[in-house]
Amino acid sequence: MxxxxxxxxxxxxxxxxxxxxxxxxxxxxxxxxxxxxxxxxxxxxxxxxxxxxxxxxHPEVIRVAEAQMNKLAHAMGNDFYNLPQLELAKRLVQLTPGDFPKKVFFSNSGTEAVEASLKLVRQYDPKRKYLIAFLGSFHGRTYGSLSLTASKPVQKYLLGPTLPGVIHVPYPNPFRNPWHIDGYEDPEGLTEAVLEYLESWIFSSLVDPEEVAGIVFEPIQGEGGYVVPPKGFFRKLERVARDNGIALIDDEVQMGMGRTGKMFAIENFDSTPDVITMAKALGGGLYPIGATVFRKELDFKKKGMHSNTFGGNAVACAVGVKTLEIVKELLxxxxxxxxxxxxxxxxxxxxxxxxxxxxxxxxxxxxxxxxxxxxxxxxxxxxxxxxxxxxxxxxxxxxxxxxxxxxxxxxxxxxxxxxxxxxxxxx
Ligand SMILES: Cc1ncc(COP(=O)(O)O)c(C=O)c1O
Missing domain, CATH: 3.90.1150.10 (Aspartate Aminotransferase, domain 1)
Structure with missing residues (x-):
């Protein structure tokens, strides 16, 4: 046709x-x-x-996928165990920034990887229910991730209020920033302006930082316009998060897997998140996959709090391992x-x-x-x-x-x- x-x-x-x-x-x-x-x-x-x-x-990824497909694809990864899933989890723990024990939850898309991250940080400390996200961000289209998303009004058109407790703050966009600190000449001024807004306004007039579970960000905003923040922004944001016991959630769904010349985009900014979400390219273009890599102590407190049907698919995970290997060589x-x-x-x-x-x-x-x-x-x-x-x-x-x-x-x-x-x- x-x-x-x-x-x-x-x-x-x-x-x-x-x-x-x-x-x-x-x-x-x-x-x-x-x-x-x-x-x-x-x-x-x-x-x-x-x-x-x-x-x-990549031909090698196709070869791995074919071989695994002939053995086992759907493997009930959250109810039983399989080797490709373990291998991919170990590889991700090793490749993601942060020299501390980590664990991995597998899903099928970016939005699911983000949803899992929200559940992780909100259950960790029950008094922390608020989330900070950035204007211009995109984190997905299911209800939790959609509540964080703020790149275009049409994404929430006619849905009315989404998840309560999400507070949006300006992203340090050097080309169009609300404080009119122009251009890239004064990137640190822009960083300070965003952090001051967060600390001196949000934390002093809207919500106590002790009630905030996580700050969710894209290391470079994707759907929002490929916006690159000032070099020092995430290091300073991390300091604010650490001072207040808030988890940092780095959404690498679009910028991860080698896109920026590092395996994960946050590596360009010298900062260490507590949770990293990824999807898209991890599946080598062949298989849908999502992954949420997190500090071990944030793990779900009870069996059954979170799971899914397709996560840990053996083909998706075998493909993921090979994809990471090839991306690393391409950097x-x-x-x-x-x-x-x-x-x-x-x-x-x-x-x-x-x-x-x-x-x-x-x-x-x-x-x-x-x-x-x-x-x-x-x-x-x-x-x-x-x-x-x-x-x-x-x-x-x-x-x-x-x-x-x-x-x-x-x-x-x-x-x-x-x-x-x-x-x-x-x-
Ligand atoms: C940064 C980011 N997070 C999450 C998502 C959602 O991913 P998915 O469409 O796989 O649900 C996207 C999709 O473009 C994205 O760019």
Whole structure:
């Protein structure tokens, strides 16, 4: 069936979600995607951060998946035991920051990994029921994670109040910060402004810090616009959390697994969270998986407080182990090719370029007040699509530029030249 017909029928049978472009995917090969009409696209989306190893996946990951699939896939991982699950848990404990005993809970998606983190920190100390989250954040779409999410009002449209006890504070966004401390020149001033807001306003007029269970953050905001906070922010946030006995929850669902040139993005900020959530790329582009890695003492107090059906799937976990191994080998290359992205993006007629490794955001604004130029952003996405390059939006007027980590310098330059041509023709 041709693209047009599939799109038409899909609109009849599939729920309304976030689809924009009429792209009907058929197959993928490395950094290239093909639609059912035979058109070829260079991928700068990594399947929203899932296909860090390319399409459909790295050949070694496919081999591991096939071998495990022929033995056992669903393994009742929360009711019985299996070796791939143990191996992946041990690997994650070893690779995540923090030289202290940790444990792992497995699930199937990012939102579930976040839900588990909320349960962990709220049951740990019953007098701590509040959670701090950041404006501009995205943590998922089930009720707990949705309550933390604050990147667009439409995400909660007509749902009314979500989970009580979530307090949102501004994220230190150097390009648009509510205190108008402009640009990257004074990053520490911005960090201090956010922390002062938290300590001197929230903690002194709204909620006692002893009632706060956790501070949940993205090390770089993804859906919110690929926003990179000042270098020292998380170190200082950690001090506030430690001084007040509050757990730090680092959501690495989008930025983890090598995207920023380190295995986990928080490693770029020299800070150690108590809980880390991950999903997306951990499944190598093949299998859904979520994982919540946490300080051992935060473990669920009673058997049965938390569990699920599919967590600890033996194929997903075997794939996870292999994926981590390959991502680790790719990290030097991510940083090398990342420089090509930084250099080339900086030459384009865009209003802001930010990122690290292979996690880049470009933003389009209008006027002195930096009003979001959503129209131009959308035209760029459509324009490059017509020329065979896939990119995704983020925030109100940004584009995320996130190719698979296996991309070569040549392929990077090819895609970037298409992007530059379209951006420059529109401005
Ligand atoms: C930072 C972050 N957390 C959580 C999620 C939710 O993940 P999922 O869509 O797998 O539920 C996302 C999804 O984009 C994300 O970017």
């Amino acid at each position: 041709e693209s047009r017909k599939i799109v038409e029928e899909s609109e009849q049978f599939l729920a309304t979600t976030t689809r924009d472009l009429p792209l009907v995917l058929d197959r993928g090969e490395g950094v290239w995607l093909y639609d059912v009409d035979g058109n070829k696209y260079l991928d700068f989306t990594s399947g929203i951060g899932v296909n860090n190893l390319g399409w459909p996946s 030097p290359k991510v940083n090398e090719v990342g420089k090509v992205f930084r250099d080339e993006l900086s030459l384009m007629k865009v209003d802001d370029v930010r990122g690290m490794g292979l996690a880049w955001g470009i933003e389009f604004v209008k006027g002195e007040k930096k009003d979001p130029d959503t129209k131009t952003r959308d035209k760029v996405i459509e324009g490059v699509f017509k020329k065979g390059l896939l990119v995704l939006p983020a925030g109100k007027s940004s584009i995320r530029v996130i190719p698979p980590l296996i991309i070569s310098e040549e392929e990077a330059k090819l895609g970037l030249s298409v992007l530059r041509e379209v951006v420059n023709s529109l401005r």
